[in-house]
Amino acid sequence: DTHRNTYLAADFGGGSGRIIAGSLLHGKLELEEVHRFPNRQVKLGNHVYWDFPALFEDMKTGLKQAAQRGYDVKGIGIDTWGVDFGLIDKDGNLLGNPVCYRDARTDRMPTEVFKFLNEQQHYADTGIQVMAINTLFQLYSMKKSKDAQLDAAQRLLFMPDLFSYFLTGIANNEYCIASTSELLDARQRTWSLSTIRTLGLPEHLFGEIIYPGTIRGTLKEDIAQETGLGSVDVIAVGSHDTASAVAAVPATESPIAFLSSGTWSLLGVEVDEPILTEEARLAQFTNEGGVGGRIRFLQNITGLWILQRLMSEWKTRGEEQSYDTLIPQAAEATIASIIPVDDALFMNPVNMENALMDYCRQHDLPVPQNKAEMVKCVLQSLAFKYKQAVEKLNRCLPSSIRQLNIIGGGSQNKLLNQLTADTLGIPVYAGPVEATAIGNILTQAMAKGEISDLHELREIVRHSITPQVYHPKK
Ligand code: ADP
Numbered sequence: 001d002t003h004r005n006t007y008l009a010a011d012f013g014g015g016s017g018r019i020i021a022g023s024l025l026h027g028k029l030e031l032e033e034v035h036r037f038p039n040r041q042v043k044l045g046n047h048v049y050w051d052f053p054a055l056f057e058d059m060k061t062g063l064k065q066a067a068q069r070g071y072d073v074k075g076i077g078i079d080t081w082g083v084d085f086g087l088i089d090k091d092g093n094l095l096g097n098p099v100c101y102r103d104a105r106t107d108r109m110p111t112e113v114f115k116f117l118n119e120q121q122h123y124a125d126t127g128i129q130v131m132a133i134n135t136l137f138q139l140y141s142m143k144k145s146k147d148a149q150l151d152a153a154q155r156l157l158f159m160p161d162l163f164s165y166f167l168t169g170i171a172n173n174e175y176c177i178a179s180t181s182e183l184l185d186a187r188q189r190t191w192s193l194s195t196i197r198t199l200g201l202p203e204h205l206f207g208e209i210i211y212p213g214t215i216r217g218t219l220k221e222d223i224a225q226e227t228g229l230g231s232v233d234v235i236a237v238g239s240h241d242t243a244s245a246v247a248a249v250p251a252t253e254s255p256i257a258f259l260s261s262g263t264w265s266l267l268g269v270e271v272d273e274p275i276l277t278e279e280a281r282l283a284q285f286t287n288e289g290g291v292g293g294r295i296r297f298l299q300n301i302t303g304l305w306i307l308q309r310l311m312s313e314w315k316t317r318g319e320e321q322s323y324d325t326l327i328p329q330a331a332e333a334t335i336a337s338i339i340p341v342d343d344a345l346f347m348n349p350v351n352m353e354n355a356l357m358d359y360c361r362q363h364d365l366p367v368p369q370n371k372a373e374m375v376k377c378v379l380q381s382l383a384f385k386y387k388q389a390v391e392k393l394n395r396c397l398p399s400s401i402r403q404l405n406i407i408g409g410g411s412q413n414k415l416l417n418q419l420t421a422d423t424l425g426i427p428v429y430a431g432p433v434e435a436t437a438i439g440n441i442l443t444q445a446m447a448k449g450e451i452s453d454l455h456e457l458r459e460i461v462r463h464s465i466t467p468q469v470y471h472p473k474k
């Protein structure tokens, strides 16, 4: 039925970008994938970049296809992974292709920055887990290397802001994605001017903060015509992919405990106010902005990235594997080795298989002998890391979490779901797989008054999908 209000989610993930259409029918969400395209990071000279112009074209192709299908499009919402950004000059032009966070420019930057900032006070202000990839360290590396783009820049736009800007001509910064910068005041939910000033970053870069569920702007005339969509609103959603995913957790308990499982594993709870204690800082938990004024108190853990890299290396060698055959084989494998998934060794090695084998060899751990053993080793190492994270999380909360909701592409991994339930000793609820697109689309429906609040949004997710339950086996 093309007469229903339809919302388009443009979701840019590590492996692919996609345009997904969604609409509500009798309190249920119906989704349709309109267009999927590769999202490659490109190495050029000494840096790793986004392929922004190509992705913008791919997005427009998806928008055109949506128009051709005859949907009654009422909104477009964009989400991407956190921390990355583009810079715009005084004439509104993009200054260079945005650099991707897996670039080496931020190596050692935290040490440099904490010569000027007091680490304890900084956490009490921003509430963000220190990670070298964060925007703050990317900007500081530009300042330190006297990057000409930084001098010429008029505005900083996080990736979803940047896509929206070229669609609408309006430059603003969405709150959830801005919170991943480590430059927001966690309580005030706006820029931390003291942090920006202490580091000597240009203040004019940081623009108006807008919140999920509001209108960013309307499609520019030329794009409205080119795509055939006409005058459609671009809506601010939880434009950090994880914020949209968490909005779509189909749970009712309080607090809601989640594991957003994809390239990264984001494990935490949703709370009303940031937890800025010294205990939270030492536990390496972060307070990111959520939809509906909530805070996502979570830990960033290297997720299925290691497995993704192994799979792509096997594919390049002509030994392609599918998840459907590999995961059952891994379930049968036995290997005792546990690797520290967050070690810098696994961040962006030349070869992931060698990194894994070398780590085991150098630490006197059994070295995996085949693909099944490698996969088992990676998945049990993730489950082990989740256990450590949950123990730390529980210490920061008034009472322990009693169940975990796994969402995102990784929630299809039955072995990892079961290992997680077994290791944590609590039930795991898996799904939805497309949590990010669902959260994105339903937040647009909220902006347009079809949904009243986050509570009702989650009720719709519960009506639309049934999570799979995994009980601990031991
Ligand atoms: P991101 O946006 O972070 O790339 P996604 O939510 O798209 O994450 O999830 C991608 C992950 O989903 C992959 O790393 C992969 O491990 C997992 N995945 C995808 N398809 C399957 C499948 N059929 N079975 C198990 N896991 C899968």
Ligand code: LRH
Binding pocket: 080, 081, 082, 083, 101, 180, 240, 241, 242, 262, 263, 264, 266, 300
């Ligand atoms: C997951 C994610 C995560 C972090 C990382 C950079 O896709 O957005 O929440 O911000 O990517």
